[in-house]
Amino acid sequence: xxxVSRFMDELKKRAASELAGLSLPKAEKxxxxxxxxxxxxxxxxxxxxxxxxxxxxxxxxxxxxxVIVVDGKIVYSKLSDSFKDVVIAPITxxxxxxxxxxxxxxxxxxxxxxNKLAAMNLINLNxxxxxxxxxxxxxxxxxxxxxxxxxxxxxxRNLIVLGQSAELKLVEAYVNDSKAIINLVTEVVVGDNAxxxxxxxxxxxADVTAYNSKRVHVQKHGRYDLSHGALSDGNVVTENxxxxxxxGAESEVNVVAIAEKTQKQNVxxxxxxxAPRTIGNIVNHGISxxxxxxxxxxxxxxxxxxxxxxxxQESRVMILSENARADANPLLLIEEYDVMAGHAAGVxxxxxxxIYYMMSRGVTRREAELLIIQGFLMPFVNExxxxxxxxxxxxxxxxxxxx
Amino acid sequence: xxxxxxxxxxxxATVEDKEILKGVNLTVKGGEIHAIMGPNxxxxxxxxxxxMGHPKFEVIGGSVQLDGEEVLDMEVDERGRSGLFLAMQxxxxxxxxxxxxxxxxxxxxxxxxxxxxxxxKFIRELDKNVSALEMNKDLPHRYLNEGFSGGxxxxxxxxxxxxxxxxxxxxxxxxxxxDVDAMRIxxxxxxxxxxxxxxxxxxxxxxxxxxxxxxxxxxxxxxxxIVKSGGKELMKRIDTExxxxxxxxxxxxxxxxxxxxxxxxxxxxxSCATSDMFKx
Numbered sequence: 001x002x003x004v005s006r007f008m009d010e011l012k013k014r015a016a017s018e019l020a021g022l023s024l025p026k027a028e029k030x031x032x033x034x035x036x037x038x039x040x041x042x043x044x045x046x047x048x049x050x051x052x053x054x055x056x057x058x059x060x061x062x063x064x065x066x067v068i069v070v071d072g073k074i075v076y077s078k079l080s081d082s083f084k085d086v087v088i089a090p091i092t093x094x095x096x097x098x099x100x101x102x103x104x105x106x107x108x109x110x111x112x113x114x115n116k117l118a119a120m121n122l123i124n125l126n127x128x129x130x131x132x133x134x135x136x137x138x139x140x141x142x143x144x145x146x147x148x149x150x151x152x153x154x155x156x157r158n159l160i161v162l163g164q165s166a167e168l169k170l171v172e173a174y175v176n177d178s179k180a181i182i183n184l185v186t187e188v189v190v191g192d193n194a195x196x197x198x199x200x201x202x203x204x205x206a207d208v209t210a211y212n213s214k215r216v217h218v219q220k221h222g223r224y225d226l227s228h229g230a231l232s233d234g235n236v237v238t239e240n241x242x243x244x245x246x247x248g249a250e251s252e253v254n255v256v257a258i259a260e261k262t263q264k265q266n267v268x269x270x271x272x273x274x275a276p277r278t279i280g281n282i283v284n285h286g287i288s289x290x291x292x293x294x295x296x297x298x299x300x301x302x303x304x305x306x307x308x309x310x311x312x313q314e315s316r317v318m319i320l321s322e323n324a325r326a327d328a329n330p331l332l333l334i335e336e337y338d339v340m341a342g343h344a345a346g347v348x349x350x351x352x353x354x355i356y357y358m359m360s361r362g363v364t365r366r367e368a369e370l371l372i373i374q375g376f377l378m379p380f381v382n383e384x385x386x387x388x389x390x391x392x393x394x395x396x397x398x399x400x401x402x403x
Numbered sequence: 404x405x406x407x408x409x410x411x412x413x414x415x416a417t418v419e420d421k422e423i424l425k426g427v428n429l430t431v432k433g434g435e436i437h438a439i440m441g442p443n444x445x446x447x448x449x450x451x452x453x454x455m456g457h458p459k460f461e462v463i464g465g466s467v468q469l470d471g472e473e474v475l476d477m478e479v480d481e482r483g484r485s486g487l488f489l490a491m492q493x494x495x496x497x498x499x500x501x502x503x504x505x506x507x508x509x510x511x512x513x514x515x516x517x518x519x520x521x522x523x524k525f526i527r528e529l530d531k532n533v534s535a536l537e538m539n540k541d542l543p544h545r546y547l548n549e550g551f552s553g554g555x556x557x558x559x560x561x562x563x564x565x566x567x568x569x570x571x572x573x574x575x576x577x578x579x580x581x582d583v584d585a586m587r588i589x590x591x592x593x594x595x596x597x598x599x600x601x602x603x604x605x606x607x608x609x610x611x612x613x614x615x616x617x618x619x620x621x622x623x624x625x626x627x628x629i630v631k632s633g634g635k636e637l638m639k640r641i642d643t644e645x646x647x648x649x650x651x652x653x654x655x656x657x658x659x660x661x662x663x664x665x666x667x668x669x670x671x672x673x674s675c676a677t678s679d680m681f682k683x
Contacts, residue, residue: 351495353495354495354497356456358497358505359478359483360479360480360482360491361488361563362480362483362513363480363509364512365478367508367512371505371508375497376498379499
């Protein structure tokens with residue numbers, strides 16, 4: 001047994017001992033107590049090598065720098081020389097040379113006892129990657145990782161560490177096409193002056209119940225940018241919680257979410273200013289149609305003494321059907337005077353004046369609506385650096401809104 | 404192509420149950436430029452919006468025919484495709500939709516055989532018109548009217564008109580928000596479209612625009628109908644003497660039917676939360 005796995009077992013034991021006292025995450029304005037997160041299927045699996053059908057649209061043969069993980073096992077990996085200094089390993093097989101890193105970071109930004117699901121994630125984990133870009137590693141090309149759930153519950157935990165002044169572009173997609181319980185925790189540490197450009201997409205089946213949590217620490221003058229596409233068909237609790245722990249750290253989080261049919265999507269984005277002169281910006285755009293429910297909770301929190309910080313946020317939801325529901329809850333918690341902060345939030349229907357204007361030029365009502373909705377969601381897509389993922393995302397969005 | 408004819412007969416319309424148009428009669432043919440003048444609140448913009456089919460206005464009588472087809476039976480988009488164009492007083496902003504994408508889709512919708520608009524031809528024409536209107540080169544890639552100044556919005560309306568080549572264009576106070584230079588540019592653009600296949604109805608309460616676009620016919624609107632028609636001489640007399648003499652001549656004391664108010668930006672605001680709602 002390696003020292004790393006001994007360390008992790010120790011953490012798991014502690015998580016297990018505290019589990020009974022923990023409650024579900026607080027998904028404000030969504031009742032999740034009856035969602036089934038716990039009937040886990042944790043059987044052994046042996047996924048076939050190669051690109052599974054459900055991920056086919058996300059990766060082309062010619063795409064460089066792609067890793068595909070099925071039910072927690074790496075089944076495909078193609079990396080250029082640019083990534084020779086980057087460690088990419090299953091979280092359950094981290095070599096002992098990285099023991100001190102794992103000890104230093106695992107469970108720090110994403111504590112195992114943050115809530116019941118976080119603890120269950122650690123106790124039962126059966127997938128996930130350890131990605132480490134050492135000090136001064138700067139890579140222009142993007143790394144794509146596709147996580148596929150196939151034959152068991154996916155309990156995935158990633159630990160992503162960027163050393164001082166490292167720069168990485170990481171695109172991650174989570175896909176499946178059948179009923180499943182999925183529990184994802186991604187823990188990110190962006191070192192001093194480092195920069196992570198992170199794009200994530202989640203496209204899970206209608207019968208999926210999922211918890212998708214990202215917890216990030218950004219150190220001195222580091223920068224963490226996230227574009228997240230919440231495009232699943234099932235019920236999902238999403239958390240993107242960013243702690244700006246070092247002076248001058250910055251983060252920008254863009255979320256696009258589509259809720260349709262009877263699904264419920266609860267998305268919380270929090271940027272916490274734990275050091276002076278930190279800058280956070282949250283932009284959430286979503287649509288809710290049919291009988292779906294979409295909730296955006298945007299939180300900017302500036303702690304006392306964190307002078308010169310700036311917390312901005314905007315959440316907007318378009319409601320496209322009579323019975324669809326949506327909430328946009330902006331929250332600014334400011335304990336310091338010498339700061340800037342702002343929020344905007346809105347829930348509404350498509351503006352009839354816009355429809356009239358566009359129709360007057362000859363386009364039909366439906367065409368006008370599609371243009372407006374696409375325009376509302378697309379700026380997010382254009383931020384994604386991987387072309388295959390961007391195309392797939394565009395396709396997914398178009399399919400969802402024109403259904 | 405033949406000479407289009409727009410026939411407005413005894414058009415009456417209400418907004419929120421108040422009658423604004425009280426029987427408008429007007430014929431605009433290809434090759435002609437008509438100007439409708441008149442003080443604020445006399446129904447000029449209501450006429451434009453009613454012809455285009457704005458949902459706020461309800462037609463209670465009369466007809467509007469384009470080349471013999473009843474426009475009032477058509478949806479707004481059908482009116483657009485039939486060859487009507489309204490340069491709006493307050494064009495909507497549509498974030499996320501670029502000018503060029505929107506224009507291309509509109510041209511696509513209007514192409515008679517449903518064929519794709521050839522991309523190179525489209526770009527060439529767009530570039531040409533953007534320069535003719537002395538607009539910024541980045542305009543095609545900017546979002547539709549978003550963050551445009553008043554003058555830029557008006558030029559953008561004219562740009563759409565030049566690209567879509569309507570049979571009959573109605574320009575609703577295209578001169579408001581334009582400085583002297585922009586007025587000349589817009590005037591030249593409208594003049595460049597003059598042909599027997601294009602008729603134009605200008606709505607304005609200033610005479611300034613008419614220095615650049617010479618109308619063939621001038622109409623004065625008061626109390627929801629056209630009360631006086633003439634040629635250039637009518638325009639010149641209004642320019643020097645105002646409207647008072649017309650009111651006296653016709654025995655009108657209050658020329659208004661509506662106090663036109665500017666549209667307000669609509670926005671619903673989410674709830675502001677209190678500090679202990681979230682603990683994560």
